[in-house]
Amino acid sequence: MTPIRVGAVLSFATRALRVTGNPETTNGASFITLNSRSGLRPTGSDKNHNSSVGLRRMRLTSLALAFALLAGGGAFAMDFKPYGRGAFGQLTKAHAGRPLIVHFWSVTCPPCLVELPQWAKIAAEKKGFDVVFVNTDGDDDRARAQARIEKVGLSRADHYGFADDFVEKLYFEADSAWRGELPFTALVAPDGGVVTVTGAVDDPLIVEWLEKRVAK
Amino acid sequence: MKRIAFALLAVCVPAMLTAQEAPRAPADADKAAPPAQSAPPAAMSHHPAAACTEAKVDCAATAVPAFAKDGRLWVAFSVGKSVYAAASSDNGATFSAPTAIATVGDGVIDAHGDARPKIVALKDGTLLSSYTTRPDKQMIGTIFTARSTDGGKTFSTPQPLLNEGGQRFDSILVNRKGRIYAGWLDKTHALKAKAEGKEFLGSGVAFAYSDDGGKTFKGKSILIDHACECCRMSGALDKDGTPVFAWRQVLDGNVRDHMVAKLSADAAQATATRVSDDDWAINSCPHHGPSIAIDAAGDWHVAWFTKGKKRQGLYYARSLDAGKSFSEPEKFGDDARAAGHPTLVAAKGRLYRVWKEFDGTTTTVEMQMSRDNGKSWSAPRVVAQTLDASDHPELIAHNGAAYLSWLTHKEGYRLMPLPRDEKSAAAAR
Numbered sequence: 001m002t003p004i005r006v007g008a009v010l011s012f013a014t015r016a017l018r019v020t021g022n023p024e025t026t027n028g029a030s031f032i033t034l035n036s037r038s039g040l041r042p043t044g045s046d047k048n049h050n051s052s053v054g055l056r057r058m059r060l061t062s063l064a065l066a067f068a069l070l071a072g073g074g075a076f077a078m079d080f081k082p083y084g085r086g087a088f089g090q091l092t093k094a095h096a097g098r099p100l101i102v103h104f105w106s107v108t109c110p111p112c113l114v115e116l117p118q119w120a121k122i123a124a125e126k127k128g129f130d131v132v133f134v135n136t137d138g139d140d141d142r143a144r145a146q147a148r149i150e151k152v153g154l155s156r157a158d159h160y161g162f163a164d165d166f167v168e169k170l171y172f173e174a175d176s177a178w179r180g181e182l183p184f185t186a187l188v189a190p191d192g193g194v195v196t197v198t199g200a201v202d203d204p205l206i207v208e209w210l211e212k213r214v215a216k
Numbered sequence: 217m218k219r220i221a222f223a224l225l226a227v228c229v230p231a232m233l234t235a236q237e238a239p240r241a242p243a244d245a246d247k248a249a250p251p252a253q254s255a256p257p258a259a260m261s262h263h264p265a266a267a268c269t270e271a272k273v274d275c276a277a278t279a280v281p282a283f284a285k286d287g288r289l290w291v292a293f294s295v296g297k298s299v300y301a302a303a304s305s306d307n308g309a310t311f312s313a314p315t316a317i318a319t320v321g322d323g324v325i326d327a328h329g330d331a332r333p334k335i336v337a338l339k340d341g342t343l344l345s346s347y348t349t350r351p352d353k354q355m356i357g358t359i360f361t362a363r364s365t366d367g368g369k370t371f372s373t374p375q376p377l378l379n380e381g382g383q384r385f386d387s388i389l390v391n392r393k394g395r396i397y398a399g400w401l402d403k404t405h406a407l408k409a410k411a412e413g414k415e416f417l418g419s420g421v422a423f424a425y426s427d428d429g430g431k432t433f434k435g436k437s438i439l440i441d442h443a444c445e446c447c448r449m450s451g452a453l454d455k456d457g458t459p460v461f462a463w464r465q466v467l468d469g470n471v472r473d474h475m476v477a478k479l480s481a482d483a484a485q486a487t488a489t490r491v492s493d494d495d496w497a498i499n500s501c502p503h504h505g506p507s508i509a510i511d512a513a514g515d516w517h518v519a520w521f522t523k524g525k526k527r528q529g530l531y532y533a534r535s536l537d538a539g540k541s542f543s544e545p546e547k548f549g550d551d552a553r554a555a556g557h558p559t560l561v562a563a564k565g566r567l568y569r570v571w572k573e574f575d576g577t578t579t580t581v582e583m584q585m586s587r588d589n590g591k592s593w594s595a596p597r598v599v600a601q602t603l604d605a606s607d608h609p610e611l612i613a614h615n616g617a618a619y620l621s622w623l624t625h626k627e628g629y630r631l632m633p634l635p636r637d638e639k640s641a642a643a644a645r
Binding site for chain 2: 049110112165166172184
């Protein structure tokens, strides 16, 4: 795994302060990948939510360079990890012990796009829980999905993309009654218990779940 | 410091997670679970279930059938950035080499879920295909039509139905006189409202007609506003040859229930009535449009999916007074098996409804038939199944017989005749 060290060195300069600034992230590497920039500030502070374009570009360039070196070129700065059969169980297992939100969205779902900035804020300010985003579009729409993510400042969040056309199976694994309506959100308790919500981020179930976590 | 170093590694390479608590790439879950440290590079996204990338219907995600005057079955489908039509002389068992209708340079072809390229056959042998493209940078569509007057050997240069505004989810019908009706969902009013800083929910419902075999469409206009923009429209011809369309509407309070409207012969007027008060108040995209069929007696039949306050699951209702009133919604399908994507067809005194169910492993297409115009239905019967990805089921009637048209990754395209009598319909299961 030597190449990874190369990546680490390349982006050390732009990331070091951020990581030390958030004790939560030192619990495990997976949580670091979940954090977007403002997530490293104290909860409630969303000033300067978006870094200056120049700085952002620099970071992206650094990341892209690191990735290019690692993957042998052709990789994006941000990428969607494939979400296939068994993915939901793997995610809940990987995040076991911590509350987790798995948020499913699509570029063909206008309500999803409208509320994406709110999800960016949640991902940025979250504390004590993890958020994973799953784009349900096919590969054809992934560039469009990526543009949306970048637009709302969610580039650094943990992103997955549907990588299997057997969508019934992917839906079923998250909720056996889910037929693919979006936005769709799974609220996963530390013990793995799942509550699902069809509809917007202002759904009382989501609001209540977040309030409970914030209050902790 | 060691922990921070680990954290840094993950920040730099989000796709190549190395720390102990890092989630491994879920897409490989079917394989033996390796420890997190040996997680595969998850960035290499691909579609493992896509059967192939060749220009044939078995490689497509959606397939829409039409029987031509000469008895051949045509299907419209897309693979990659191209739209094709292919013909079968043996009811879908084999297909001739497909004819390319269009290849899209910029953007994508709408062929996913409720959206799909389509084809209709005219009496004079003309084939009319329609498909929607979405540009790379905008979330609006353009509906194109292309014609073939040489038995599908070649298609005309595709023409946009409209050049601006944004359209998706067309439904095209041809009546006995050869008049073609088109209905679609249109974003024009929504875009205008957005430009003016006003709120506008959903899309418009627009219509047009053609008397020249689809060369040109007249009377293009948005007659109703606020349709749910991500669910298909469905259309059927009434007894008098004018079309009736069904769609999901965004009603007051963001309620997404179903409406139907019969179009006037000149496509200039449509009065919408509500099929059912399910009270599904939700700010979401169900991606799950209704289906309408009209039988020889002129009764209207609608099937749909809802997760409303008043009812959840698949429902059916009929109207014996041309949409003025509908029967109490009747539930069908098994909620425990995520029953979805219902569709209806009427064929020679019989009415069929099919839908999908999934038990976590097997997707089945369930079927019921009615010989009394939807008053009573045979017991549900599995007419097809698959263990992998599949398209929504489609129904088609031809020469008095009804067929299930279903594209699945494992089995490819299938056209299956549905039983004609109660006894065989009730058999099995």
